[in-house]
Each structure stands twice: as C-alpha cells, then as structure tokens.
Amino acid sequence: MLTIPAEQTRCAVWGSPIAHSLSPVLHRAAHVALGLTTWSYDRREVDTESFAGALEQLDETWRGLSLTMPLKEVALQAAVEATDTARETGAANTLVRVEGGWLADNTDVHGITAALAAVGCDLASDAVTEVVVVGSGATARSAIAALAASGDSRDSGAVAARRVTLMVRDEARPETVAQARAAGLEVAVAALGEWPDADLVISTVPPSAGLPLDTLPTTDGGRTRVLLDVVYGEGPTPLQRGGQHRGWTLARGVDMLLHQATRQVSLMTGQPAPLAAMAEALYAVVDPVWGVRTSAGGR
Known part of the structure; x- marks a missing residue:
C-alpha cells in the first residue's frame, strides 16, 4: 500500500x-x-x-x-x-x-484572453466587433465571459456594438445565450459552416465536429482576422489549416x-x-x- x-x-x-x-x-x-x-x-x-x-x-x-x-x-x-x-x-x-x-x-477565461493577447489580439480593441464562438457549452461560456470582461474598457459610444454568433450543430444552449445577452452582447445563432464576416473565431468543439470551411472568410485588404482553436494535440486541426490557408492569424490552444x-x-x-x-x-x-x-x- x-x-x-x-x-x-x-x-x-x-x-x-x-x-x-x-x-x-x-x-x-x-x-x-x-x-x-x-x-x-x-x-x-x-x-x-x-x-x-x-x-x-x-x-x-x-x-x-x-x-x-x-x-x-x-x-x-x-x-x-x-x-x-x-x-x-x-x-x-x-x-x-x-x-x-x-x-x-x-481560469479558462484568463487563458483565452492571454492566448489571444499572445498574437496581438486585444479583446478590448475597437477592431474586434464581430466574433464567432463555435459551440455553446462550458468552454464557449468562458469565451463569452472573456469578451464581456473586456467590454468595460471599450468606448461603446464610439464603436459599433459587439456581436457574437454562436455556431452550433443543433440549438444553442439557452444558458449560453442568456449569459451573452446579460453581458450586453448582440447574439446571433448560426448553423455549422454559416460563417459571418468575423474579426475573431474561437472554436470550442473537437475536430470531429466536422466544421464546413468552404465559406470561411478570406483575409484581404490588410484586415487582421484571428482564430483560436482551443483544441491541440497531434497536429493542426482542419479549422486551423483552413484559417491559415485563408490568411487568418492563429492563436494557440497550448x-x-x-x-x-x-x-x-x-x-x-x-x-x-x-x-x-x-x-x-x-x-x-x-x-x-x-x-x-x-x-x-x-x-
């Protein structure tokens, strides 16, 4: 023993x-x-x-x-x-x-904020207005909390309201939608692969989710788009490969x-x-x- x-x-x-x-x-x-x-x-x-x-x-x-x-x-x-x-x-x-x-x-909230900051993405920046969160579970709510925590330092009278799109396979979890709305975020819900013209994507789902990437926006005109896939392991996920191919800046799950x-x-x-x-x-x-x-x- x-x-x-x-x-x-x-x-x-x-x-x-x-x-x-x-x-x-x-x-x-x-x-x-x-x-x-x-x-x-x-x-x-x-x-x-x-x-x-x-x-x-x-x-x-x-x-x-x-x-x-x-x-x-x-x-x-x-x-x-x-x-x-x-x-x-x-x-x-x-x-x-x-x-x-x-x-x-x-502590995932701090982890998300710091991982994005490591690639120069300041969640308090006026440039981060349209955000996609893939999934609506516990880690998705951490992403929502990170966005909400940064909101106090934005000049809401000078920039457009921040909107978050929850990209889900079926229905978004109501507690996640409620959390985002309570934080003052505009909320939209989209099916997997219905990518809006986003500044930031935070994916909280496994690679097996099979995200369609055909309509993932391409970065052009000097615009910076940032993608954080919280998954890491044996190699790049399909989402990471797709984002890299389309010019997105990749933040790392590690x-x-x-x-x-x-x-x-x-x-x-x-x-x-x-x-x-x-x-x-x-x-x-x-x-x-x-x-x-x-x-x-x-x-």
Missing part, C-alpha cells in the same frame, strides 16, 4: 478522457520552481457519474483539482464557494480546498492551457505562478507551432 507522508499536499487533474493531459507537466514544473518538494500532481480518469463519489473520498491532504471535460459543470455544483467568473459561466475548471469544502473558479494553469497554480499554492518555468516545461513536450512532441498528450 502506498503511504502518503502526513505533510504531503496533493493535487490532480480529473476528466474523461484524461491520459493525454499536459496539466501534470505544468503543475509539477511550478511546484519544482516554487520549492514545494512535498507537493504532488497527478491525473485521474473521472466521469460525471463517478465524480461525486471520487470527490467525497479526498482527505485533507488534497489541496486542489483541475477539471476538464466533462466535469466543469458538476464541479461547480459541488463547491461551497464560487468566484463570480465561475458563477457567470456556470462552469468550474478549478477546485481549491477551503473551510467546509471547495472553492470553484474558472497558450490557453499555459495561462489558465498559471491562475490555477496561484489559487492552489497561494504564490505567484512561475510562468517562465511552466512555459519551458510545456514547450519542451509541445511543438512550438502545432502538436505534441511526445506521448505526454493534451489537457
């Missing part, structure tokens, strides 16, 4: 599937850089049906959990406290131990992963995240442009 030292502090990433997760690479690098020699970070296969029981089994040595699909909504429901961002999005990718239970947060993890590290450890050490560890196993160099896998 494995004996856990009394002073050990434990963290992990949960989800299904989870074997491909790169979160251990990031968090372990942070622990080393911060000198947290008794901290551990692992991964565990947990689905929505097993989540409640798995969470109940955690003892006081557990400090924090990172949550990926399909656990972001059930994680929020299990928390005794939640940040405004988690409540607004109806989803949590982070649980941190507090008195009486768990605090829920959603950058979103990195920056959302820095917020998680700060929440779990109470210390500033060592961004440089985490980035070095991540990009040692991830190709700078497209995919995973080793079998370490995705999020």
Whole structure:
C-alpha cells in the first residue's frame, strides 16, 4: 500500500478522457520552481457519474483539482464557494480546498484572453466587433465571459456594438445565450459552416465536429482576422489549416492551457505562478507551432 507522508499536499487533474493531459507537466514544473518538494500532481480518469463519489473520498491532504471535460459543470455544483467568473459561466475548471469544502473558479477565461493577447489580439480593441464562438457549452461560456470582461474598457459610444454568433450543430444552449445577452452582447445563432464576416473565431468543439470551411472568410485588404482553436494535440486541426490557408492569424490552444494553469497554480499554492518555468516545461513536450512532441498528450 502506498503511504502518503502526513505533510504531503496533493493535487490532480480529473476528466474523461484524461491520459493525454499536459496539466501534470505544468503543475509539477511550478511546484519544482516554487520549492514545494512535498507537493504532488497527478491525473485521474473521472466521469460525471463517478465524480461525486471520487470527490467525497479526498482527505485533507488534497489541496486542489483541475477539471476538464466533462466535469466543469458538476464541479461547480459541488463547491461551497464560487468566484463570480465561475458563477457567470456556470462552469468550474478549478477546485481549491477551503473551510467546509471547495472553492470553484474558472481560469479558462484568463487563458483565452492571454492566448489571444499572445498574437496581438486585444479583446478590448475597437477592431474586434464581430466574433464567432463555435459551440455553446462550458468552454464557449468562458469565451463569452472573456469578451464581456473586456467590454468595460471599450468606448461603446464610439464603436459599433459587439456581436457574437454562436455556431452550433443543433440549438444553442439557452444558458449560453442568456449569459451573452446579460453581458450586453448582440447574439446571433448560426448553423455549422454559416460563417459571418468575423474579426475573431474561437472554436470550442473537437475536430470531429466536422466544421464546413468552404465559406470561411478570406483575409484581404490588410484586415487582421484571428482564430483560436482551443483544441491541440497531434497536429493542426482542419479549422486551423483552413484559417491559415485563408490568411487568418492563429492563436494557440497550448497558450490557453499555459495561462489558465498559471491562475490555477496561484489559487492552489497561494504564490505567484512561475510562468517562465511552466512555459519551458510545456514547450519542451509541445511543438512550438502545432502538436505534441511526445506521448505526454493534451489537457
């Protein structure tokens, strides 16, 4: 039987599937850089049906959990406290131990904003007016929250109202539509492949969604269009290839992963995240442009 030292502090990433997760690479690098020699970070296969029981089994040595699909909504429901961002999005990718239970947060919002900023896309810019969010689930609501958070710094009297088009296979989830409208965004819903003349596309669906790309706009006349596909792994997705062929600037899902993890590290450890050490560890196993160099896998 494995004996856990009394002073050990434990963290992990949960989800299904989870074997491909790169979160251990990031968090372990942070622990080393911060000198947290008794901290551990692992991964565990947990689905929505097993989540409640798995969470109940955690003892006081557990400090924090990172949550990926399909656990972001059930994680929020299990928390005794939640940040405004988690409540607004109806989803949590982070649980941190507090008195009486768990605090829920959603650091994906910061990850999306930072990944776009890395390629010069400022969500507060007047140039980002027409946005497409592909999908309408938990990560789509994080994208909506990122747009909403940047809205306060825009001069709404001087620019056109920002519109977001939710591109979905069937119907957009009503809670996502309601969140966008509550944030003051104009909302449209389109079928997959009905691309508007967008400045920014944020895709939150897997490559298997089969997005039609024939009508994806082409960049011309010096206009900058930016595409963030939150998926990453073994190579470029069809959407990334299509965007690159049509002149779009590509933001990277691995950058979103990195920056959302820095917020998680700060929440779990109470210390500033060592961004440089985490980035070095991540990009040692991830190709700078497209995919995973080793079998370490995705999020």
